[in-house]
Amino acid sequence: xxxxxxxxxxxxxxxxxxxxxxxALVYRAHIEPELVKRWLxxxxxxxxxxxxxxxxxxxxxxxxxxPGMVMGMGGTFIALDPPRRIVxxxxxxxxxxxxxxxxxxxxxxxxxxxxxLEMVIDYASAATRDRVLAGPMKDGMAEGYDVLDEVxxxxx
Amino acid sequence: MVATPDAxxxxxxxxxxxxxxALLEQLAEGKAxxxxxxxxxxxxxxxxxxxLKVLEQAGLVQRDQQGTYRPSRLEAEPLKEAAEWxxxxxxxxxxxxDRLDELLAELQEDR
Numbered sequence: 001x002x003x004x005x006x007x008x009x010x011x012x013x014x015x016x017x018x019x020x021x022x023x024a025l026v027y028r029a030h031i032e033p034e035l036v037k038r039w040l041x042x043x044x045x046x047x048x049x050x051x052x053x054x055x056x057x058x059x060x061x062x063x064x065x066x067p068g069m070v071m072g073m074g075g076t077f078i079a080l081d082p083p084r085r086i087v088x089x090x091x092x093x094x095x096x097x098x099x100x101x102x103x104x105x106x107x108x109x110x111x112x113x114x115x116x117l118e119m120v121i122d123y124a125s126a127a128t129r130d131r132v133l134a135g136p137m138k139d140g141m142a143e144g145y146d147v148l149d150e151v152x153x154x155x156x
Numbered sequence: 157m158v159a160t161p162d163a164x165x166x167x168x169x170x171x172x173x174x175x176x177x178a179l180l181e182q183l184a185e186g187k188a189x190x191x192x193x194x195x196x197x198x199x200x201x202x203x204x205x206x207x208l209k210v211l212e213q214a215g216l217v218q219r220d221q222q223g224t225y226r227p228s229r230l231e232a233e234p235l236k237e238a239a240e241w242x243x244x245x246x247x248x249x250x251x252x253x254d255r256l257d258e259l260l261a262e263l264q265e266d267r
Contacts, residue, residue, distance in 0.1 A: 001257070003250045017253050021260035029256060029263075039255035042248055113264075 011126045015119040023107040023115040027083035030105065036062075045071060054080060060088070075100070083107055099124050167234045170214035175199060176207045180216060183230035187220070193228070 001018050008014035019026050029035040031054040037047050045064035052060045054077060061074040075090030084107055091100045101121050108116040123129040170176055179193055194204045208228055211217040215234050219226050 001253075003253055005246065015249060019253075019257060019260055021264060025260055025263055026256075029259060035259065035263075038259045040252045042251060 007129070008120055011124070011129045012120050012122045013129060015121070017117050017119075018110070019115045019117060020113060021115055022113055023109045024083040026115045026117060027086075027107050030086060031080070045069070053077070056080065075103075078102070166214040167216065167237070170211055170216055173207065173210075175204075176211055179204070179207060179211065180230060180235075183217065183228060187227040187229045189225070189227050 001020075004014075004016045006014055006016075029039065031052055033050045033052050036052065037050045040062070041047060041064050045066045047063070048065045048070070049061055049063035049072075051062075052058075054060075056077055056079055058077045059074060060077070061072070063070060063072040065071070070093075072093040073090055075088050077086070077088045079085070079087040086105045087102070089100050089102050101123055103122075104120045106118045106120075108118065110116050171180075175197065178197070182188060182193055182196070190201060190205055190208065193208070194201050197204065208217060208219075212219060212228075216231055217228050218231050219228050
C-alpha cells in the first residue's frame with residue numbers, strides 16, 4: 001500500500017499509510033519491543049537496542065548499527081490512548097531537524113481488519129518542515145534522487 | 157543523518173541541471189580539465205566553466221592547483237550524504253511500513 005507524505009499546517013508533515021489489520025494489532029506493533037524490532041528501521045543496519053517504556057513520561061531508545069556506523073534515536077511518551085493514539089517526542093542522535101520533534105500517531109479503524117495510520121510530525125519551525133518536505137518531493141530534488149542512483153555506483 | 161539541511165539543499169540544487177549531472181558522471185571516471193570536460197558536449201567552454209563553478213561551490217567538485225594544469229575532480233562525500241538523507245526519511249518509513257505489513261499478516265495467521 002502507498003505511503004503519502006504531505007505538508008500539514010504551518011510546521012508539520014503528515015504521513016498516511018493503510019494496513020490490512022485490526023487497529024489494536026497495529027497499535028501493539030508500535031509499543032511492544034519484540035514487534036517493533038521486526039519492522040522499524042532499515043535493512044542496511046541491525047538492531048542493537050530497543051527499549052520502550054510505554055507510559056506517559058516513559059522513555060524509548062532505539063539503536064541500529066552496521067560496521068563503522070551507529071544510528072540512534074530516542075524520546076519520551078507524552079500520551080498513550082490505546083488503541084487510538086500515541087503522542088511522543090523524538091530526536092535522532094545525528095540531528096538535522098533543529099532539535100526534537102513531536103509525533104502524534106493516530107490509528108483509525110476503517111473496518112474490522114483495516115486501519116489507517118496517520119503520523120503527524122511537528123517540527124521546530126516552518127523553515128525546518130519545508131526543508132524536510134523539500135527533500136524527495138520538489139522537482140529539482142526528484143531529479144537529484146535520480147542522479148544519485150546514476151552516480152553513486154560509479155563512486156565504488 | 158549527518159549532513160545539515162543547508163548543505164543538502166546546495167547538493168540537490170547543484171544536481172538539478174542535466175549538464176552538471178553529466179559533468180559529475182564524467183568526473184566519476186577520473187580527473188579532467190575544462191577542455192576535456194567540454195569535448196562530448198555541444199556547449200561553449202565558458203558555459204562548462206560556469207557549471208563547474210556551481211558544482212565547486214556546492215562542494216561536489218574540487219579543482220587542483222598545478223600551475224596552468226588545473227584538472228577538476230569529483231568530491232564524493234556530499235553525494236553520499238545526500239543519499240544517506242534520502243534513505244533516512246522516505247525510505248526509512250516506506251520500507252519499515254512494508255515490513256509491518258508482513259508482520260501484521262503473520263500475526264493474524266497466528267490468531
